[in-house]
Amino acid sequence: MVVEERVLSEPERHRDGVRLAGLLGGPTTQALLAADRAGVANPAARIAERLDAKAETLTVPGGAFEALGLDDLAEPIRQRVWRAFADAEALWPELETPTVAHWTEQGLDLGALAARLEADDQLEVVLTPLGQGSEQWSAAFDRCEGAPKLTLSSEIVAEFQLLEWPIAADAAEGSGAERSANTRVSVAATFWSLAVVPGGQAPPLLGQNHRHGPHPRLAEMLTLQLMRARRGGEYVDARTFTWIAGRLGEGRLAARHVYDEHEHSIRVSTREWAQQGPHQGARPPLLPPNFAETAHKNR
Numbered sequence: 001m002v003v004e005e006r007v008l009s010e011p012e013r014h015r016d017g018v019r020l021a022g023l024l025g026g027p028t029t030q031a032l033l034a035a036d037r038a039g040v041a042n043p044a045a046r047i048a049e050r051l052d053a054k055a056e057t058l059t060v061p062g063g064a065f066e067a068l069g070l071d072d073l074a075e076p077i078r079q080r081v082w083r084a085f086a087d088a089e090a091l092w093p094e095l096e097t098p099t100v101a102h103w104t105e106q107g108l109d110l111g112a113l114a115a116r117l118e119a120d121d122q123l124e125v126v127l128t129p130l131g132q133g134s135e136q137w138s139a140a141f142d143r144c145e146g147a148p149k150l151t152l153s154s155e156i157v158a159e160f161q162l163l164e165w166p167i168a169a170d171a172a173e174g175s176g177a178e179r180s181a182n183t184r185v186s187v188a189a190t191f192w193s194l195a196v197v198p199g200g201q202a203p204p205l206l207g208q209n210h211r212h213g214p215h216p217r218l219a220e221m222l223t224l225q226l227m228r229a230r231r232g233g234e235y236v237d238a239r240t241f242t243w244i245a246g247r248l249g250e251g252r253l254a255a256r257h258v259y260d261e262h263e264h265s266i267r268v269s270t271r272e273w274a275q276q277g278p279h280q281g282a283r284p285p286l287l288p289p290n291f292a293e294t295a296h297k298n299r
Contacts, residue, residue, distance in 0.1 A: 073114045074118070077114045077117050080125055081100065081113070081125055082100075084124075084126060084127040084194075085097065085099065087127070087226070088127040088129075091140055091223070091226055091230075095129055096187050096188040098187045098192050102185045102187065103185065106185055106289070108194070108288045109291070112290045116196060117196070122200045123196045123198060123199060123286070124198075124199035124224060124227065125194070126197050126223050126224055126227070127194050128219045128220050128223040129191070129219065130190075130191040130192065130193055130217070131164060131191060132219070133160060133161070134152055134160040140226065141222075141226065141266070144226050144229050146229050146232065147225075147226060148225070148229070148235065148260075148264045148265050149263070149264065150266050150268075151260075151263075151266065151267045152268050153268065153269040155253065155270045156248075156255055156268050160218075162246045162247070162248055163217065163218035163245065163246040164217055164219040183288055193217060193219065194288055195286065196286040196287075196291055197221070197224050197285050197286075198284070199236060201234065201236055201240070202239070202240040202281075203280075203282055204282075205283075206278060206279070206281035207277070207278050207281060208243070208280070209273060210243045210247075210254035210273035210274070211273065213245070214282070214284050214285060215244055215245040215285075216244065216283055217245050218244045218255060220285065221244060221257050221283075222266070235259040235266075238259050238261050240281065241256040241257065241258045241280035241281075242257045242281065243255070243256050243280065243281065243282055244256060244257055244268070247273060248270055249270070251273075252272060252273070253272060253273065254270065254271060254272075255268055255269070255270055256268070256270070256271055256280055
């Protein structure tokens, strides 16, 4: 017995599509059904147009599709996560920013992230592009209303890529946490880093030389300060220095970050990596997918 394959006509496909929409429910569905009953010209195209528009509103950062991945998180924690993505989009309007979904597909454990944020309200989620260069970072500070001036020493400018590029910054001894491939994603040819950085006024580990890491990348530290600028909050390191991941000057020098209240300036300069003092230290970043505490190494 031969069974003939039945091909649905265009009206039949449209009818079934409307029935399916009716089963789904919601305001958008009701509008589609009303248009269908009113005999709108080319209702199938109209339905596709409305569904595309609805899908666009759902897929923006913080939209319902992202909420599906964050629905188990408490509202304050959810807002702390979304804030990092909203800030990245505002600070880098010329770049296509990743979404939460990019990171969950990479293996991000949202439950582990939430647990760390709930345990410490000074931890801050930081999402930042890598490989932008010193000029682009200076421009980001210039266009962020109220932000401090970014002041970089000549040594920092000359070897800036060693402090922000993912491979070079992580290669130097004691410079940073072990960052595997799933601690960054690539969107439209731009690498992005996701980290949780201690956001207290002073580094949690003071009196340390550069070997006692891990340390945040320069891009992560600058993003933390730009996020403070967007909210009119207090800048970190007003009376302390934070070591930055990476080594300069053929391994002799390390970078450190400070906020100068009098000049309203973020200054990044270099010191010999072995220099040790009571006012400089480490802000060990927590990294995806599990955001486990990175072992503190004394060498």
